[in-house]
Structure formats: C-alpha cells, structure tokens
Amino acid sequence: MINQLSWKVGGQQGEGIESTGEIFSMALNRQGYYLYGYRHFSSRIKGGHTNNKIRVSTSATNSISDDLDILVAFDQETIDVNHHELSTGGVVIGDSKFGPKLPEGSHAKLFAVPFTEIATELGTSLMKNMVAVGASASLLGINTDIFQSVVEQIFLKKGEAVVSKNMDAIRTGMEYFEKESQGNVGDFKLAEADGQSRLFMIGNDALALGALTGGARFMPAYPITPASEIMEYLIKKLPEYGGTVIQTEDEIAACTMAIGANYAGVRSLTASAGPGLSLMMEAIGLSGITETPLVIVDTQRGGPSTGLPTKQEQSDIFAMIYGTHGEIPKVVMAPSSVEEAFYDAIEAFNIAEEYQVPVIIVTDLALSLGKQTVNPLDFEKVDIRRGKLDTTEELPELDKGVYFKRYEVTEDGVSKRVIPGMKHGLHHVTGVEHNEQGKPSESPENRKAQMDKRMRKLAPLADRFPNPVLKFENHDEADLLVIGVNSTRGTIQEALPRLEKEGLKVNHGQIRLLHPFPTEALQSMIDKAKKVVVVENNATGQVAQLIKMNNKVDKVESILKYDGNPFLPSEIHNECKELF
Template identity: 35%
Template structure:
C-alpha cells in the first residue's frame, strides 16, 4: 500500500521480497509477491486525499546506505579490529550477532553463540585476556546476568566492549519497545568501587562512530566500556551517507617494552593509572588475571593499603576521559538562559524542538552528551553557567541522567527533569511546549524584578 500511495519503486520492493524470502522456497516467495500486488491494488482503489509521490533518484546523486543501528554497530566493531564476539540472542540486539556471524570470519574472527548470557561475556573476557579485541551485546535482562563478569574485567583491567540495546523494563518488560532506563544499571551495577565508561549514540549513523570510540576507550583505559543504544536506534531503518572511515582513528592497548618485561609489573602503579598489558605466549609477560585483589605483579593480596592504592589507580586512569569535550555536542547560543540536555535517540526530538523554538525567537541551547559516565563535571558546569531554567529530556520514569548529573554537579534550582516512560516516544511538539512555558516563566520573573525595582 505504501508503495502504491507514495510511488516507492515497485521493482525494487519485489526484488527485496525475493531476496528476503528466497531461502524459504518458491511458495513463500510467490505468496509474499501476491500480497504486495494486493496492496498495490488496494492503494489504487483507495487513494490518499493529497497525492504525495516520491521523486525518482536523479542521475549523479551520491550513494546512500539503507541500514539500522545494529548493523552499524557490528560493522564498526569489524572496522575497529574486533576479532571475537561472545553472546546470546536477545531482542532487540540479536542482529549484531547475526551480522558478525555472517561477516567476522572474513577478517579472521570468531563468533561464539554461547549457552547463556554469562558464558557469552565470559568467553569475551577470555578473548580479551588472550590479546584480542572482544565484544558482547545484549539488552537489559542480559546485562543483569553479565554484571559479575564485567566486575572481573574491571579488576583485571581487561578491555571489553559491551553493547546494551535498551528496551522497556524491568524484567522481560517490553522487548520490542525503546526506553532509556538502563543508565543506572550501566553506571552502578557492580559491587565494590568500580567505574566503567558509558557511551550512547544519538542516531543510526552515530552508532558507527560511538562503537569505534568504545573500542578505543576500552583498549586505551583497559576497561569494560558499555554502549547504551536502544530499540529505536538499533532496529529502525535509516538512509544515511556512507561512513567516512578515514576520519576514524584506532587505538591499541599499551604493550610492555622489553625493559618492562624483564620484571613485568602488570598492574604497575603508574602516574596515569594505565599499566602495560601482555598476553599469553609473550615471553616474560606471564601474570595472574583473576577477580581477587592483587599487587603490582598481579599476585593476590589481602593488604588494605594495596587495595586502596589499586582502587585509586583504577579510578585515576579515567581523569583524562572527563576532559573529552569532543564527546559532547552543544547546539544554540552558548549564553542562552534556557538549557536542554538530552541523550540517545531522544536527542533528535530535542534538537528539532530547539530549532522550532529558535524560529519562534526563543533563546535556548542544547547539550547532547555521548559520554554519560563518568560525569564530566566541568562540561556541565560550563554549559549551565548561563542557564536559569532548563530540562533534562529522557525516555525513562526516573529521569536517570538528570539524577546522575546531580550527584556531581550543582545544577541551577530551576533545571528539572522532563522524563517520560512507556513506548510512546517523546515528540518535538511536547518539548517545544515546555520551552514556551520556561520562556514565559523567565519573562514573568524578569517583570517581577522590574516591579520591585520601581517600588523601591
């Protein structure tokens, strides 16, 4: 019906049907082709009130990609050098594993579809210990199961990328609906003092760059990195420009020098907190990578003093990450008195609302963090320096980023959460209406001060 109403290329659709269902046999293929033809006939008999035919592509136009966030994530992993994926099927992340299962072998890699979520991430941790770039992917319920293994990777300081394609929760929740309610889980689901970077893409195209960045951070800081995608980004089809991979840089883990291997201290208390990492078979590079606390050589210890030093090391190494302003996007006038903060898939609605507000003459700006944790205090302090009223726009009941940032940053008192859970997406019109209300409140406040000044 859509092809009939909007003039979508019929031959291309039929070709896609034959490709999609080809393995299921001629009966299935022809049945779907007949269903498509029936839709065309219905559209012809029931035309839309206003004709809206899509224009045919013009000769010489640039090539576009029709893809989704899960495919972009998997393709980015291959580009970043991932050679091992361990996971278990779960909606809405399964397509990442399916893509890699199809393609990773061409690059000398391996996919392990494990018996459960714990085994999948455990295998990925083992692959990282063996010197490979490794990844796992899941959704909220799977993240709950992976938590213990992520703790092992944290204390053993092993690089690992973990993709969480968020869905409505808790428990089974709504597997086919998007939500942004796993941020607390990503930041805090660990016993003991533990810090793991958390990133979030804002679109299908952005998923490629964020996934590459996740591998770079994992390798550089020797840590698990969690990427919070969501069902909306992961499974929606989008037409995007081809990715310019020449703009992407790749980072490798810090290997020990010959001098360092002479008396190898895997967990050396370095100034940066980052120490050299070996792999099995490297001469002189043997060490114990376990979940028990250790000294610089990796030997188990029950020393409270050494435990405190290692905790400080594992946190200190992330100090430079909080200065990565390139992981934040600011739109609008830097001195605007109204500020919006939004992340993930909802950032698109916030950006559209900002542009509509600017067209009405409203003075506002928008901050889109792609690094959610650790909280970059200075970035938020600088953004809110001019803000007198504002909103954190999130698809969750609690407004988790709002609450997380408040733990570290003294926000202006009139900055509130605009949080909404459920499967219905936040619309730009809703945000625009709230912006109008903030602008009126600002004006009323200014008028009140003027009246008080006149009375004095």
Template identity: 65%
Template sequence: MISQLSWKIGGQQGEGVESTDRIFSTALNRLGYYLYGYRHFSSRIKGGHTNNKIRISTKPIRAISDDLDILVAFDQESIDLNVHELRPGGVIVADAKFGPVIPDGVDARLFAVPITKIAEDLGTSLMKNMVASGASWALLGLPLEVLGKAVEEEFGRKGPAIVEKNIQAVKNGAEFVLEQAGGPLEDFKLEEADGKQKLFMIGNEAIGLGSVAAGCRLMSAYPITPASEIMEYLIKKLPKFGGTVVQTEDEIAAVTMAIGANYAGVRTMTASAGPGLSLMMEAIGLSGMTETPLVIINTQRGGPSTGLPTKQEQSDLNAMVYGTHGEIPKIVIAPASIEDCFYDMVEAFNLSEEYQVPVIVMTDLQLSLGKQSCEMLDFSKVEINRGKLVKETPPLEGHELFKRYELTEDGISPRVLPGAKGGLHHVTGVEHDEVGRPSENANNRRKMMDKRLGKLNGLQVRDALRIDAPHENPDLLVIGMGSTGGTIDAARTKLQEDGLTSNHITIRQIHPFPTEALTPYLQSAKRVVVIENNATAQLASQVKMYAGFGDKIKSLLKYDGNPFLPLEVYQACKGMSEDGNI
C-alpha cells in the same frame, strides 16, 4: 508537491508487516530519500498487533513524525489503534476482506483494496504484502520499476518464478488502487530526492559493522531483545574475517568468555539488554580488578525484570554506572545516531585497551532497532590503538615475575599476552601486588585502588557532548541522550517560531561525567530541560550531582514504552519556558 511524508503499515505479527515495510523503504532508499523508521511490535513470535512507521523526506531527519499521511491496514484493529495519527485528509489503504470502517469524526480517504483476494488469485495469500506495497506506492506516483527491483532483491534467492509472481502482485495492487483513485494522489506526490547513495540500517547493524572494523574477531553472547540483531549480523560477517560468534548458555558465560578472550589478546565483545547486564555485574568487576579490556553493548528496553522487552526505555543508566559492587574504573558512552553506533564501536575497543577497563556502549531500543538513513561511512577514520600492549619484555632475573600491575604515573600498567617470553605473572580477582600475587596489605591496597581509579582522570571521549548552541543566553537548554536528539531538534524549530531561543546538548559520555565541559552551558541558560525515557530522571540526577544547578533544571520524562514525539517535547518545553506560558 511535498517534501516529506509519513507512512505506516499495521497488522498481526507474522502477517508480512515487516517484509512490506522492508521492501517499501528499501525502494525509497534507492531513490535517495532520507528515511527514519519506528517499529512497534509485541514480545511474541506470531500474533498481536504490530506496526511499522516510516518518515520519508528530501532532507536529513532523525525523528518520527507526530502525524501520519498514509495508513496501510491488514485488519480493523490497525485502523482503530492508529487512525488518531492521521492528519486531516489522510489516506487509509485497507484490505477489503475485513470490511474496513473509518471511525466517526475522522477526516480520511479510504481505499478498500481486495489485497488478500488479489494475492490468492496469484497462488497464495502470502503475497498480500506485495499487493499492499504496490497499492500505497502507486498512490504516491513513484516509479513502479524501482519497487520491482527491490522485490527482485528480496526474493531473488527463491528463483525467477517467485520473483515474477511477487512483481505481478505489486502491479495488480497498483492497478486496482489507481483505478479506484483515478490516478496518483496529487497532494501526496513527493518532491524528487537528491538521488545520492545512502546507507539504510538499524543501529545494531552499525554496531556490528563498527566492531568488525575495530578488529573484533569474537562475539560471545546470549540472544535477547533488542540486542539479538548484533549477533545475527556478526554470525554472517565475522567468519569472513577469521572470526566467529559463540552463543553461550547465559549472559554470565558470555561476559566471562569475553574477558578470557580479551586477556588472550583477541578483541572480543558481548551484547545484551537490561536483564543480561544484571547477570554480568560480578564479571564486570572482575574485568576492572584484573584490568582486562572488555566491551559490552547494552541495548536498553522497558524494565524491570522482563518488563517491556520490545518497547523503548532509557532506564539502565544507573545500573551501568553504579551496578558493580566495590569501586572500579569504567567508561559508559552513548551513541546518538547510526553513524555514532559505527564510530563509537571503534572508540570503545580502543578505550578499553588503552585504559584497560570495561567499556559499556549504551543504546536504546529505538536507536538499536529503528531503521534510518545514514551518510556513507568513512573507513579512513578507523584507527586501532592497543594501548600499552608490550610485545617484548625486558629480561627478568631468576624467578622474578613481570609487573603486570606496575604502579605507574598515569595508573596504566604494561600489558602482555599469555605466552610472551618474560611475561609470566599472576592473575586473580582478589586484591594483588604489582606482579599479581594476592595481597591484603593495607598500604598495597590503597596504592592499587588509587592506581586503578586514577586511570580515567581527565578522560574525554570523542564528542563527549554534542553541542548545538547558537545562543549565548538561551531561554532553554535542552539536554538528552541516545535516540532523543532528532526529536529535540524538531521541537526546537517550533520553539524558535514562537520566539523562544534554545540550545541543545546530547550527552554522549555518561561516565566519567563531563562536568567541566557541560558547566558553562548550564550557567548561561535561563532554564534547563532534561529529556529521557525513564521514570526517575536518571540523567538529570547525574547532571545535578556532578554539575549542580538543580534550581533551574526540570525533567521531561516518558516511560510508557514509546519514544518521544516532537510535539510532546515542544509543548513541554514551551510550558517550562521562563514565563511559564503554554
């Protein structure tokens, strides 16, 4: 029996690939397996090759696998494009309709199943995804009733007749392939899972759930890949808590609406990707100048312009840190797991109100859309901090105004909601004095700039650096951000087998940069490798700029639209080790 396995389904978009993956993985989650998924899809509604890959394990995992055990193919293109991943002796379950052919030199077992015909015999070819699910599930020797339960949950709203037909499609697919194979494949049988209850979600869903827990009651946004699922999640959830989602006409309207709502006292967020973030830049400056809380989610994708809207990249770092004109304080944090996506949303809202600054939560497509197992979330950890929000203002004399931008020792001024007695003040995007009146006085300008820019001195967010450093003087220090952490850890296991010691740091506080915390680890390592999905080494540049050590830092970059594989990281890190041997 084996402890982990990799399964992939491929076909044309609109052919049922997504629903097959969803039902198959949901059933595995019910059994208690740990799962990590990656979705490859095109930027169109229907047509174009798509595939979903799931890594299944009895232990926690946070990376896709290098190879593939089972490929389910709805067309020959799916075989041709993905067969190179199959390990020797791997399995292809293909629709007999298109006459599947295994390319020369590939060591694989082919099971040609009349997937479409079985579905059509039951009434409609639309059920071929269920036939494929049943066939591949049966080869693993897993209990069919668990898959049936997942089918029932998927189609229950359509009535018992539809559920019955889909379950029958699963059974017929299973029976056909088991007869062809002579029973379940012994070398593909998974060890029993621990059976513990786990959440199974994409990062965008965790972001949505975290924002609700944080007290967000309004989301203003414009749909864009790969951020749209946050809107879709909150459209269903926020009304249950007295909140709502407003789909605006563009990202400029979305961010300015969020600023206005936050000024009025409602915790509000917006979410977008690189192109939308570009449109928001002027308004982010408005948030910084007026010291109005603002939370933005930026789900990175391939750029520039429309770029690769459905592919992995981490190339917006510089835009998030430096994009606004002028100089304002802002916070940029980067979740590295599904759990982070939840807890970081609570922290983002708290930080935004505590420091009265824009907070950008930076994810990437793999973290945002890759479905993963997640330990049960602890809602007792959720605490709300609204900072210096003044409920009662001291009595004011005559025409005196409230000092909304008061010069304080920590740079953070008292904040009041509109309509509060004694809270009258000006609000403007031009430079202003303590009560908000426009002012071009040079002395006032210097004081206000120092006040705003000094607010974040010494800031350190929760787990600013996620550190796994078992070695005092490692051969390598591997640094990453976002979704790369699990892949790096998988590569480090192989490095350890080769006798190379390594430490691993995931940088989660992107700005202000945690220089002081990172420096000792840079000093102690013989070599430093910074891993990121972009072409210009943006994270490595931050490390060199703020902490130095440029002479020992090397970059591993990938910008072809795909996430890193553990083998790629292992081979590159081994090549960059002290002796240079590969």
C-alpha cells in the same frame, strides 16, 4: 508535490508487516530519499498487533513524525489503534477481506483494496504485502520499477518465477488502487529525490559493523531483544575475517568468555539488554580489578525484570554506572545516531585497551532497532589504538622467582599488558586484590596503591573523548537548554525550531559520555541558560540526577516518558512551552 510524508503499515505479527515496510523503504532509499523508521511490535513470536512507521523526506530526517499521512491496514485493529495519528486528509488503505471501517468522526479517506484476493489469484496469499506496496506506490506517484532490485535481492534465491510473481503483485496493486481512487486523493506525490547513494540501517547493524571494522574477532552472547541483531550480523560476517560467534548458556558466561578472549589479546565484545546486564555485573567487576579490556553493548528496553522487552526506555543508566559492587574505573558511552554507533563501537575498543577498563556502549530500543538513513561511512577515520599492549617477541629477562609486573603502579594508572605465553611475561591473574606481579595481597599499603592506580586512569578521558556533549548552540544567552541522550537527539532537534518561532531562545546539548561525566563540557552550556530541562525515557530522571550530582545548576526540570513509546516532537515542544 510534497517533500515529506509519513507512512505506516500494520497488522498481526507474523503476517509480513516487517517485510512490507522493509521493501517499501529499501526501494525509496535507493532513489535517494531520507528515511527514518520505527517498529512497534509485541513480545511474542507470532500474533499481537505490530506496525512499522516510516518517514520519507527529500532532506535529512532523524525522528518519527507526530502525525501520519498514509496507513496501510491488514486488519481492523490496525485502524482502531492508529487512526488517531492520521492527519486531516490522510488516507487509509485496508484489505477489503476484513471490511475496513473508519471510526466515527474520522477525517481520513478509506480505500478498500483486496490485498489477499489479488495475491491469491496471482499464486499465493502471502504476496498480499506486495499488493499493498503497489497500492502505496500509486498514492505516492512512484514507478513500480524502483522495487525490481529490492525484490530480486530478497527473492532471487527462490527463482526468477518468484521474483516475477512478486513484481506482478506490486503492479496489480498499483493498477487496482489507481482505478479505485480515480484521483480522489490529496497531494501525496513525492518530489524527486537527489538520487544519492546512502546507507539505510539500524543501530545494531552499525554497532556490529563498527566492532568488525575496529578489529573485534570474537563475540560470545546470549540472544535477547533488542540486542540480538548485533549477534546475528556478526554470525554472518565474523567468519569471513577469521572470527566467530558463540551462543552461550547465559549472559554470565558471555561476559566472562569476552574477558578471557580480551586477556588473550583478541578484541571481543558481548551485547545484551537490562536483564542480561544485571547478570554480568560480577564479571564487569572482574574486568575492572584484573584490568582486562572489555566492551559491552547494553540496548535498553522497558524494565524492570522482563518488563516491556520490545518497548522503548532509558532506565539502565544508574545500573551501568553504579551496578558493580566495589569501585572500579569504567566508561559508559551513549551514541545518539546510527552513524555515531558505528564510530563509537570502534572507539570503545580503543578506550578499553588504552585504559584497560570495561566500556559499556549504551543505546535504547529506538536507536538499536530504529532504521535511519546514514551517509557513506568514512573508513579513513578508523584508527586502531591498542595502548600499552606489548607484543614484542621477547620481554626483558626476569630474576628467578620474579613475575612480570603486570600491575605495576604507574603515574597514569595504566600498566603494560602482555599476551599470555610470552617469554618472561609470566604473571598471576586473580579477582582478589593483588600486588604489582598479580599475587594476592591484603596489605593495606598495597591495597591503597592499587586502588589509587586503577581509579586515576580515567582522569584525562573526559577531555580526550570526541565530543562528550554534542553542542547545538545558537545563543550566548538562552532562555532554555534542552539536554537529551541516545535516540532523543533527532526528536529534540525537530521540536526546538517550533519554540524558536514562538520567541524562545533555545540551545540543545546531547550527552555522549555518561561516565566519567563530562562536567566541564556541559557546565559551559548550563551557564548560558536561564532554565535547564532534561528529556529522558524513564520515571526517575536518572540523567537529570547525574547533572545535579556533577554540575553547578540551580534547578533542573525533567520531561519524562516511560509508557514504552519514544518521544514525539510535539510532546517535547508542548512540555518545554509549559515551563514559560
């Protein structure tokens, strides 16, 4: 028996590839296996090659694997595109309908199974993916009964007969493969899992759940890949808690509506990707100068322009930090796992209200849409902090003609905030420079006082932010410090033990706060290393440049990848090794 393997299903977009992977992984998750999944899909509604690669393990895993053990193919293109990943002795299970063939020189074993034919005989060709799941179950040595609860969850609303037929398809697929293979396969039998109950979710769902748990009750947004799942999750859930989602005409409207809701005292967020973030820039500046809390999720994807809308990239970093015209305080947070995405969403609202600033939660496509096993969430950790929001029924009475000092100059840079309509809370709000009461003012003295007030807000944040840099340090004196951001965390952690086995002393730092930059937290790690290398999915080394701007470091090397695919552990291992 084995403790882990990598399984992939592929075919044309629109023929059930995603649901095949979903059913396969959900069933294994419920048995207590750890999983990590990554989908490769085309930027079109139907057609084009798509695949779903899922790693299954009896212990925690947070990265896609270098190789592939089992490939389920619904067409020849799937074999042609993915066969190079197959390990020696790997298995391809292809639909006999298209006459599957292995490329010359392949060391894999091919089994043709009539997915479509079996499904058609059972009632409909649409169930061919269930036949494929059954064949996979046979190879893994798992009982088809584990799929019962998943099939019921997905199909019971269509009736018991549909559930029964789909289970028949799974069992028939298993029986056929057992006869076809006659045991002529390697050891793909999975060791028994621990049976523990864990979540299995994508980063976007974790962000949405975190926003809901953190008190968000309004989301204006415009659909865009890879952010739309946040909106789709909250469309279903927010109404149950007195909230709502509005699909706006564009991202400009979404951002300004979120500002308006937050001004009214309702925690609100919006979510988008690079093109939408570009449209929001002026509104982000409005949030900054009016000191109105705002939470934005930016799910990075391949750019520029429409670019590669369904592919991995980390190239919005400078845009998020420096994109707005003028100078405002803002916060850019970068969770590195699905679990962190949940807690960070809650913290983003706290920071936005405590400091009265725009907060951007940045993810990347692999984190937003990649599916991971997540330990049960601890709701005892949830802490709602609303900062200087005064919700008393009546504020101190003001002299005639005097407004409430909404923008009062304070030592910490944060002024009292009130809900519109409160008695004695009348103040002016404008996007032009203003005095303490919000009235427009072009006075040089006032301008400097208000700018200084706003800009000193975030001075303490780097020290107060929970784990601005995740530190994985095994050495007081390291040969190499590897730094990453967002989804690269798991891949780096898998690559580094290989370097350690080869005699290198390696530490790892994962940046979780991109702005204000955690200079001190990172400097302590830099000082312990002979060499520093930054792993990031862009062409210009944006995180590396941030480090050079903020830290004392002799030289920073970059490992860059910008072909639309996430890093593999072997790529990081090999490129780090070349530095020595």
